[in-house]
Amino acid sequence: MxxxxxxxxxxxxxxxxxxxxxxxxxxxxxxxxxxxxxxxxxxxxxxxxxxxxxxxxxxxxxxxxxxxxxxxxxxxxxxxxxxxxxxGNGLLTAQDEDYVRQRRLVQPLFTKRRVDGYADAVATEAAALVERWAAVPDGVVEAADEMSRFALRAVARILFGADVEAAIDVVRTRFPVIGRYVRSRAISPLPLPRSWPTASNREGAAAQRELYRVCDDIIARRAGQRSDDLLGLLAEARGEDGEALDATELRDQVLIFLLAGHETTATSLTFALHLLGKHPEQQRRARAEVMSVLGDGRPPRAEDLAALPYLTMVLKEAMRLYPAAQxxxxxxxxxxxxxxxxxxxxxxxxxxxxxxxxxxxxxxDPERFDPERFTPEREAGRHRYAWFPFGGGPRACIGQHFSMLESVLGLAALLRAFEIEAVDTEVPVASGITLEARGPVRIALTRLG
The missing domain is CATH 3.30.43.20 (Uridine Diphospho-n-acetylenolpyruvylglucosamine Reductase; domain 2)
Known part of the structure; x- marks a missing residue:
């Protein structure tokens, strides 16, 4: 034809x-x-x-x-x-030889075995979040803000280890500024040169300087030191010919990992909580599964992922309805x-x-929330690209296993501790760098146990 x-x-x-x-x-x-x-x-x-x-x-x-x-x-x-x-020119944006080289250096840090080693950092931040939510006076939290904070702290802890606190405030306040600036310029039919001293350009440049500064300071402080966090592993990564990432390339990768590693996971968790808060039967089933695995009160571990298939299905359905990369x-x-x-x-x-x-x-019935769409049998019978929240092909997201690990373990810790009810039952969405809630996503918490 x-x-x-x-x-x-x-x-x-x-x-x-x-x-x-x-x-x-x-x-x-x-x-x-x-x-x-x-x-x-x-x-x-x-x-x-x-x-x-x-x-x-x-x-x-x-x-x-x-x-x-x-x-x-x-x-x-x-x-x-x-x-x-x-x-910067990190893994998300690099092309051709730059991309091939970066992927070759970074790929070993995102194998399943390596990513499973990040579960302790996720569990640490999840426990801190549960403790903080338990102290909320009226028991109502804004899920989008809270999940952004949780996901950022988890990925920053994995990247920076003991230096996590040095980066959190700057990244948390400056990334949204960069996001608005990037989108406004990308959709403009005639964007003005970045060098022109407009209010938008000045704000974007200031946010970029602050992000660069905090990353450069941490990288410089680490020079010559060995560490087991992701930044240390990136600094030590070597290709077959001994090639390594220089300081600028390290910063570019760190910034891309911070962006992609927290905004996507935060979106998935926000809408998973929102949907479970609207669907009590699915929430009860997910909690029963969590309690069968984590009922002894221990922190969630990487190996628990395989024992939480229904919770994984909940997250996949949330990512179907609200994919971060819309x-x-x-x-x-x-x-x-x-x-x-x-x-x-x-x-x-x-x-x-x-x-x-x-x-x-x-x-x-595509607007209906139904985690059962993601049973192994139904997934096997569906086109591979009917569901692609992590992209696909040679540029598929390198961090998809990490995102699922962080999302499932984080959600498991919250469901073990709280019953959740959606306060805002309708949440309009908008397009930014990632999918954004256009309005509050409040949930009411009831402490369990």
């Missing part, structure tokens, strides 16, 4: 779909899939500055972009450029065909877990 040019929303004569995308991009993508199919062309912006890009929604098309034809789709779009400018993009390096549709060279191509995870041909 010959390839065809894809349809797309008509938009407005002067601005195309710009207003819809600015107001609610995820809603616009869902509507586009419903009305126009699995490969959709968007146009947005005024004449002369109009951006045109393609959304690919079918699992088959996603597989082509991320895996089967991955060499034809590069991380060269405006979004990755802005992350690179703000947070949309991510590539740029076509040559003209090609995706899912039967022509894609021109140089076109920006986006895939959206948020939309594909709701694809009606692959998910029955």
């Amino acid at each position: 010959p390839a065809v040019r894809p349809p797309g929303p008509p938009g407005l004569p002067l601005l195309g779909s710009m207003l819809d995308l600015k107001r609610d991009p995820l809603g616009a993508y869902l509507a586009a899939q419903r009305d126009h199919g699995d490969v959709v062309r968007f146009s947005a912006g005024p004449p002369g500055l109009r951006a045109r890009f393609y959304l690919v929604f079918s699992p088959e098309g996603v597989q082509q972009v991320l895996a089967g034809q991955a060499a034809d789709f590069r991380k060269e779009n405006a979004f990755y450029h802005e992350i690179r400018q703000s947070l 949309t991510f993009g590539r740029r076509a390096s040559r003209a090609c065909t995706v899912d039967g549709v022509d894609i021109p060279a140089g076109a920006d191509v986006l895939v959206s877990p948020y939309v594909t995870h709701r694809h009606p041909e692959h998910w029955e």
Whole structure:
């Protein structure tokens, strides 16, 4: 069958779909899939500055972009450029030889055996969180803020060990500034040079300087010392020819790990708590499983992951409905065909877990919370790219086992200690660097035991 040019929303004569995308991009993508199919062309912006890009929604098309034809789709779009400018050329943004070299050096630090060794740090932070929540006077906490704090402290402890406190406050306050700055520049049809002294540029530059400073100070303080935390292991990592990461490369990797390692996990945990707080029967089942494994009160361990299959299913379903990487993009390096549709060279191509995870041909009643979708039998019968919160292909997330370990063990510790009820039953979401709650995600806690 010959390839065809894809349809797309008509938009407005002067601005195309710009207003819809600015107001609610995820809603616009869902509507586009419903009305126009699995490969959709968007146009947005005024004449002369109009951006045109393609959304690919079918699992088959996603597989082509991320895996089967991955060499034809590069991380060269405006979004990755802005992350690179703000947070350096780490594993998330590197290309070609830089990426191959970094992946070769870093991969041994993310094997299952190595990641399982990080479980103690997760358990330490989870225990501290339980103690803090137990002292909340009215028993109501804001899950998004709390999970961001927990996930950041866990990943920072794994990265920095004893230096964790030196980094927490700066990272916690500066990363959101960088996130807003990166997104505003990436979606602008004509971003001003970063050197111009606008309020936004000054704020973004100040946040970047503070993040660089705290990482550089810790790296300099460690020079010549051996340590067992992830920063120490990164500093000691060597390739086959003895190559190592220099101080700038170390900082770039640390910043990317801090970003990817805490925001994604925080999103998964926030919405897992929110969903369990709305669905008491699934919460009771998850807690019963946790108590059968951790009922003796001991800290959760890496080997407990295999004994918590239902809790893992809960988290996978939360990541289906609320994937942290709600949309991510590539740029076509040559003209090609995706899912039967022509894609021109140089076109920006986006895939959206948020939309594909709701694809009606692959998910029955897609808005319903149902952890049973992730039994081994049902997973085996589903297309590999119907669910892809960690991406896929050669650029799949290197930290996916760590994210699942942190999420399952952290959630297990909380369910053992508290019964949870959602205060905010409806939580609108928005697109940032990762998926964000647009409003509070409060949960009410009842202490158990």
